[in-house]
Amino acid sequence: MTQIEIIDNPELDETRRALVLTEDRVGHYPEFRDFFVRRFALNSAGLSRPGYVRAPSGMIYALVFIGRSGEPFPDGIEIYALPQALEVLDDTNVDRDLWALLRWIIEGVGGEWRVEDLDATGRLYQLSAATAG
Amino acid sequence: MNAEPRATEEPPSRFTHQEWPYEPRFKRVNGWRMHYIDEGSGDPVVLLHGNPAWGFLYRKFVKPLTAAGRRVIVPDMIGFGLSEKPMREQAHTLDGHIANLTGLLRQLNVCNATIVCHDWGGPTGLGFALSNPDRVHALVIMSTWAWPLPPAEFHKRIFPWRMMHAPVVGPYLLGRHNALAGRGMYLSVVDRKKFATEAQRVYEDILPDPGSRLLTWTWPRWIPLDESARGFARFEWLERELKRSKFPTLLVWGREDEVFDHKTFATRFKKLLPHAEGPELVTGRHFLQEDSGVEIAQKINHFLDRIEGRPS
16 A cells, blocks of 8 residues: 655655655654654664655655754754756645655554544545545 | 744734624734724633634624623634644643633723633633732633533544544644634534624634634644643643632533533532522523534623622
8 A cells, every 4th residue: 555665765866855744743743753763764864864765756856864962863853846947846745745654654653643633634624635535 | 933033913814704803903912913892891801722723702792781781801822723833743732721811801901801611721721810819800600610520521522522633634624624713613602503604614714724723623632631641730820729719600511512521510519619590591502602503602691790789
């Protein structure tokens, strides 16, 4: 079911970073922070590089992890789409990609966090990305 | 963001609506530009909203209260309505919001005030009242809480509450999609058709961009779920000080409220404040002001008339 693929060394020439989502407090539920640490080997990688993923549209996204003094790392995440440098983002595609990313995150966090509950939440709030697929 | 102090306190734009014909006013508090309205004259009644509302929630209260000879002050919490909206979650703390309200009401030299509070207007408004008792005359408490644990059953569940504001999910669902100001409020009123026609767009449009909606997923994260939570000590203080307080108090609750159900929450306030009147139940879910605004305003007038010895 996972439509997200981690990319180690994406080709970044002629792309730009377009900020699409910011999370200031990834450890609000600490299991979410643990997921990112595990998936992107952040205990060893630290701030040396972003995490890169390919989403269902084919777009690559950079997950930039944010550290703050006195807080466990990462404290925040900025998610950037990496479109062609001079091209406009397709907002519908970005929205679907982000939804797929959320499903991947929830699946990876696991435990009491279930993709079924994310889907139900998306349907309750009538999100097109949640009802489309 | 909270950059250099500006020379002007004027708003970037003016909100116009037939049910909100009030002069926008602004004060700078703790470095932020805070919007409020200040109508009528007499002893002040301060109407405090919560998440994700703004002063508009009280549009049906203003005329009945001013007509009864009362001054009505309705602030927009920093982060909501026409007030400045910080862009970082770290800008928002419970103590900071209490201090923001305190800053505004001291600048307005508010004394002998009735504090009317709802949702996060509860912890902030009660925080003001308990730290400035010499400025407060009475309390009206609606659909809120003032103790650390336990939260409502609703707030402990993954679906939909904790999922809605979970890391990364919150900025997507409540930020990109404005889910709380739109669908969330719609689900939390009784007359949904009327709300959709009269008000829903106003609440959605006042938070036009994802960055302007930050507080809608930040406040849910401040509800203590266990003893390690931020704000836990402040809620302990609220409960302790509220229990000691003697403010005349009216409890008003929505019969259909499933977020802070009256059997649990109004009952607990009654135990903390045995002298409180009520709970007086009205038609309403969590946003009871939308379904019963005029009726609640009349209840406030009658309550204040009683405790002030004025004929209703």
